[in-house]
Structure formats: C-alpha cells, structure tokens
Amino acid sequence: MRQSNLEFIRNSFIALAMINSKIYDYRDWHVLSVPIYVSYKIGGDTDKFLKEAIKLTDNYAVERMQMEIGRNRGLQLFDEIETENGMGLIGKWHGKINSSYDLKRTAFEITKMIESDKKYLADDIDSADKLPKIWLSGVDDAQLEKILMGTRAGIQVSATLLPNIHPSHTYQVLWVQIYEFPNVEDVKVLFAISQKVKAVGYNMFAIKYDRLFCVVISRCVAQNCIAYETQGSIQRYKHKLIEIVKKYASTTSSNAP
Structure with missing residues (x-):
C-alpha cells in the first residue's frame, strides 16, 4: 500500500x-x-x-x-494509521475502535516500546471488545462481570518472542490490552481486583489512567510449556507503559462517538 x-x-x-x-x-x-x-x-x-x-x-x-x-469487500476489517514508515493497518476483527481516547496511536507506540528491548516482535494490533474475565477472575466475579459488560472500547497489542531468545519462542507471547470504561470508579475497582489476583499459568500486571484500564499478560500458549517471563521480569515495561498511556491516550480520538 x-x-x-x-x-x-x-x-x-x-x-x-x-x-x-x-x-x-x-x-x-x-x-x-x-x-x-x-x-x-x-x-x-x-x-x-x-x-x-x-x-x-x-x-x-x-x-x-x-x-x-x-x-x-467493504474494507471493514482494518483501520489505518500513519507511521514514520508510511501507512500501517490495525485490525478490527472485534469491531470498530470507537474510543474517546487515541487508542490506535497508543497501541502503535506500545509496539515500539515492546520491541525496544530486542526480545519480542510486535506482530499484531487489533480491536478488542471486552477484557477476558479469566485474567481477573477469582476475586469478585459478580462485580467483575458487571463492569466488563460496560466496556466502551478496547485494543490489543500482540507480540511473540524472537527465535534467538528461547527454544519455545513460537509459543511465548506478550499481550498488552487497553480498555475504556464509562467512568473512573469502574477502573479503580478493576485495578483493585487486579492487585488481588493470584495468576496461575500466566504473568500479569495492570495499570490505570483516567477511564482506561490496561493489563500486560505474558504466557506460553503451548501445553506443558514454561513461560519465558516471570511476574518480576515483565515489570520492566510498567514505567514506560504508564508514560505512553498518559502521553498518547490523553489525545482525543478522531473515532470518538
């Protein structure tokens, strides 16, 4: 293109x-x-x-x-984003990204953050309809389900470990998911829940900003496969991620309803 x-x-x-x-x-x-x-x-x-x-x-x-x-045929499966290398595509497999924030630009900047430590290839940006409750289940599932039903918009960055890093690199994935909610209080509740979750089979941390809730997930998607990352190692992304979300998500999106 x-x-x-x-x-x-x-x-x-x-x-x-x-x-x-x-x-x-x-x-x-x-x-x-x-x-x-x-x-x-x-x-x-x-x-x-x-x-x-x-x-x-x-x-x-x-x-x-x-x-x-x-x-x-209707060109409905992608959104376009202008980058320093030219036009890029963002998937809309889960619907259009109708957010009050510039989630597309935020996600694109996150891909650069992920690739900056030379361990992952950020291979996909896609719309996301609702945070999978499995990441936050087991604390207050009734409240969780109620809040997730009100999700306004979401986007996900997917990355795969580079071949030279680990033998099972194909199955080692990193996901960054950002969701917009109707109010700040819902986001505070989700963040509080995330601090109490005992992650099993995956590693996770969460951040919040205004009406945005973001989770970072690392796991190995193959059976009987040990994750490359640990709960401690993925924390290296936290500070920079907070900076990116505050800087780019605060810009009003052209797709805002």
Whole structure:
C-alpha cells in the first residue's frame, strides 16, 4: 500500500495458493485479508488475482480465499494509521475502535516500546471488545462481570518472542490490552481486583489512567510449556507503559462517538 505495487498483492495470493491447505488452521487464512484490503484500497483487480491463484491450489483453499474476499469487500476489517514508515493497518476483527481516547496511536507506540528491548516482535494490533474475565477472575466475579459488560472500547497489542531468545519462542507471547470504561470508579475497582489476583499459568500486571484500564499478560500458549517471563521480569515495561498511556491516550480520538 505504501508503494502501490500490485505485483506484491498478486504474489501474496500465489504464495498462499502454493502451500498445502491441509496444514492450515482455518484462522490462518485471515492473513489473506491484508493483501485483499490493500488491493481494494489501491485499485487492484482482486478477483483476477483470485482466479490466477485458484489454478494453483485445491478446492478447500479456493473456498477460504473466496470467503476472505467476501469479508473484506467493504474494507471493514482494518483501520489505518500513519507511521514514520508510511501507512500501517490495525485490525478490527472485534469491531470498530470507537474510543474517546487515541487508542490506535497508543497501541502503535506500545509496539515500539515492546520491541525496544530486542526480545519480542510486535506482530499484531487489533480491536478488542471486552477484557477476558479469566485474567481477573477469582476475586469478585459478580462485580467483575458487571463492569466488563460496560466496556466502551478496547485494543490489543500482540507480540511473540524472537527465535534467538528461547527454544519455545513460537509459543511465548506478550499481550498488552487497553480498555475504556464509562467512568473512573469502574477502573479503580478493576485495578483493585487486579492487585488481588493470584495468576496461575500466566504473568500479569495492570495499570490505570483516567477511564482506561490496561493489563500486560505474558504466557506460553503451548501445553506443558514454561513461560519465558516471570511476574518480576515483565515489570520492566510498567514505567514506560504508564508514560505512553498518559502521553498518547490523553489525545482525543478522531473515532470518538
């Protein structure tokens, strides 16, 4: 999209068509939504690219490609953000990010923070509809559920450990999730709950700012896998994260309702 190069888009379809579809999880096909979006955005003949790819693949792959094209015709799956390297994309898999704060810019700055210590690749920014209650469960679940139902907007940054850091790097993930709530009191309650949670199988800390509540989660997503991070080690992100949220989230979003 930065170079308006349609050949890159065509090659993306061909590359996916050449891979045996039987080794794919159905969610892996969502990666095709990026070249589809860009193709529509810069005026490419997306249907032509699909027809070329169909000749190289099997029926299941064709079905998934057609499904992804259908999902993207309205350009509804991504938001755009201007960066120092050009235009970037933020996923809207869980709906539009209608926040009173500039969560998109905040999330983008968080990706740079994560990558600055040379341990993770921040590989995705996506909208988030509601904080998974599993992170804060076991303290006051009734109150927790009530507050989470009032979530106004959310965004998540996902990162994966770099290959040279740990043997199970593929499964070592770091998530930063930020949610907007209707009032400051709800955020205070969530933060108080977070201080009492006994995390099992993951590491977590939380911060709050105005009507925003943020959690940082690290875990290994494979079975019987020990997390690379510890409860203590992830604290290295806390101070900088607070600075970023205060600096960028205080800017009113253009998507504010």
